[in-house]
Amino acid sequence: MAHLLGAENIGISFGTRTVLDSVSIGVDEGDRIGLVGRNGDGKSTLMRILAGQQDPDDGRVTRRGGTTLGVLDQRDDLDPEDTVQRAVVGDAEAHEWASDPKIRDVMGGLLGGLDWGRTVGTLSGGQRRRTALARLLAGSDDLIFLDEPTNHLDVEGVAWLAEHLKTRWRATDGGLLVVTHDRWFLDEVCTRTWEVHDATVEPFDGGYAAWMLARAERDRAAAVIEGKRQQLVKKELAWLRRGAPARTSKPKFRIEAANAVIADVPEPRDSVSLSKMATARLGKDVLDLEDVTYSVPVPDGGGSRTLFDDVTLRLAPGERVGIVGVNGAGKSTLMRLLDGQLTPDSGRIRRGKTVQTAILTQDVTELDEVRHLRVAEVMAQEGNSFQVGGKDLSPGQLLEQLGFGTSRQWTPVADLSGGERRRLQLLRLMVGSPNVLMLDEPTNDLDTDTLAAVEDMLDGWPGTLVVVSHDRYLLERVTDHQLALLGDGQIRDLPGGVEQYLQLRAAQEAGGTGFGGTGTGTGGTGAGGPGAGVGKAGEGAAGQDGVSEAEKRAARKEAAKLEKQLARMTREEAALHERMATLSAAGDFGALAEANAQLQDLHQRKDEAEMAWLEAGEIAEG
Known part of the structure; x- marks a missing residue:
């Protein structure tokens, strides 16, 4: 593959x-690279240097002649006087870009x-x-x-x-470098990963x-004693083994390799114990929306728009629920209704006598009142000792767990x-002893290691x-089921998770034929309707993908045969390594x-068999 940069x-x-x-690092044609690392380790700095937006103190960056580069910064340079269309396609006539x-x-x-036609401003x-x-x-x-x-x-x-x-270029064309905290996106798009840490960049396939x-x-082979970091990695792998739907297509010989690393790691959450603790703290009643209707005014005197139309939602002690939905469907409004900040137009909100709610908002304005204090002083106000995961931690230890080193604690x-503001506010909320915790887009501005630490804390939180x-990764990791807001005033249960939500949205865009009823609860008929609708839509799509059932069955048999061959090759590879070690010691x-x-x-x-297995798997899945 040709070298691009x-x-x-x-x-x-x-x-200092x-x-x-x-x-020293490079991007070749066909590379799809995810850039990961902790906040402040230099991900954005590396990207700016490679893009030519910042000069390094030492070394140089070269680009193949004729290679064009497009960059999306965290801050845009759009002209506020331009219309949206002009900002995107310039002065091109409609028939030119529409073709x-x-x-x-x-x-x-x-x-x-x-x-x-709106102006950017x-x-x-x-x-x-x-x-x-x-x-x-x-652009191109x-x-x-x-x-x-x-x-x-x-x-x-x-x-x-x-x-x-994934489809913008052919597999061997183009190049992509992306910094993101969205782990599902990294898995879905990237074929290589660059980890920025300790002033270096380490590549992985x-x-x-x-x-x-x-x-x-790597850590196990090098016998690196990194207790906290190692445990977070292992807990993530334990969850991968536990079964997110998007990751169940891994071949058995690779799953076995992962299981060998994490054989002694417990499940991320002890759901039974947490449920008992949550019931003891909350009682039987938590928060219920009963036949609630709520509308918001439309700007410029356009009347009102109904966000929720006669919906019912019940939260149980220890329930962990994720909410997904289209922008403007009312996700943040639903949280404010549950918190009692808003009053519904009709219906009622029942709140348990012992319920104490806390919300992590998107803008974290709650820290404005303590902006003059240092981080350690803020946590000292919350208490001298905190219990997390059955262990007593000091304020400093708790801050360390979420990435505030000794020097940063006095900032x-x-x-x-x-990202640091969101971490600090989340800590304040969790140690404030709420028994209902609501998080509004908690992953914004957090790096992947910090997200893993946050998830680790939430695993042991009883409420x-x-x-x-x-x-998607966060929702599947820390919640047990998900709900959907599709902008039609209803709340739908998602037994099939985020993947079912995307199917519902596709059916809705195609004409609204993907819904199987108008139920509004998180259980009962409300959950059954959407599930049935999605199932029928999925069968229809499968019948139109150009692959017959007979071909799918044959592909499944071929994939099973190839898995056995790959497992045998893995054993042969291990035996060859042992033999080579013996021959080397003997000097033969x-x-x-x-x-x-x-x-x-x-x-x-083995490479050829793996490629054949992947191709068979794609046909089998249709």
């Missing part, structure tokens, strides 16, 4: 802190619900972000850099962006899940980054949890060379 021995420091030191299927797809996928932050992303994707750059592209996108928007990036497994194996709140998020270099040739041949046959 490379960095040679680049280094950069800010004050070295961010990157003698880093381009790629531009039509981008405009529809990102700006479908937006008036293209009147847009919200999220709408500006979508417009800037649409402008970049409407050979290489694209994206810095947090999923911020301000809902679940449907993230799924569209992932599909667009595969997306987020493969990177997590590689980290665990004024006013000087914290967005009712409500999470609004577009982060002739036999060692012969064994090495056999190993190389085995690797080639």
Whole structure:
């Protein structure tokens, strides 16, 4: 594959802190790279240097002649006087850009619900972000850099962006480098991962899940004593083993390798114990919405719009529920109704006598009142000792657990980054002894390691949890079931998780034929209706994919046969390694060379079998 861009021995420091030191790395055609690392480790700095937006202190960056590069920064440079259409396609006439299927797809996928004649200056932050992303994707750059592209996108928007990036180029063309905290997106789009840590960049093959497994194996092989970091990695892998639907297609020989690493790791949550503790703290009644209707005024005197129409929702002690939905469907409003901040137009909200709610809002304005204090002083106000996961922790230990090192604990709140502010406010909420915790887009501005630490804390938190998020990984990780707000005034249960939500949205866009009833509860007939509708839509789609049932059955048999072959090859590979170690110790270099040739041949046959297995799996899944 042709080389697109490379960095040679680049280094950069800010004050006394070295961010990157003698880093050499490159992007080739066909690369789809996810850039990961803790906040402040230099991900965005590396991206700016590679893009030519910032000069390194040492080293150089080279780009192949004629290669075009498009960059999405966290801050856009849109002209506030431009209309949305002009910002995206410039002065091109409508018939010119409308005849381009790629531009039509981008405009529809990102700006479908937006008036293209509006000026950029009147847009919200999220709408500006979508417009800037649409402008970049409407171009034909050979290489694209994206810095947090999923911020301000809902679940449907993230799924569209992932599909667009997977099909934008042929497999051996183009290049993508993306910084994101969305772990589902990393797994879905990226084929390589760069981890930025300790002033260096370490490359791995595969997306987020493969990177997590590689980290665990690397740490174990090197006998690195990193207790907290190691446990977080293992808990993530334990969840992967437990069964997120999007990750169950891994071949058995790879699952066995992961299980060997995490055989002694318990389940992420002890659901029975947590349920007992939650019931003891909350009693039998928590929060109930009964026949609630709520409307909001439409701007410019357009009357009102009904967000919830005669809906019923009951939260049980210890229930962990995730909420997904289209923008403007009322996700944040639902939280405020549950919290008692809003009064419904009709119906009633029942609240248990012992219920204490807490909300993590998107803007974290709650910290404004303590902005003059240091981080350690803020936590000291909350108490001298906190119990997390059955252990007593001091304020400093708790801060350390969520990434506030000794030096950062004495930073004024006013000087914290967005991600640090969210971490601090979440800690304040959790130690404030609420028994109903509501999180509104908690993943914004948090790196993947911090997200794992947050999930680790939530695993041991005994209470009712409500999470609004577009982060599929987080929802599947910390909640036990999900609800959907589709903008039609109803609340629907999602037995099939986020994947079912996307199917419902696709059916809704196709004409509303995907709903099987109008139930509003989280159980009973309300949950059954949508599930039935999705099932029928799925059968129809399967019949139109061009693959017959006979071909699918044959592909499943072929995949099963290939799995057995791959398992046998894995055993042969281990035996060859043992034999080569023995021959090397005995000094029999002739036999060692012969064994090495056999190993190389085995690797080639194994690669071919893996490719055949993947192709058979795609046909079998239809």
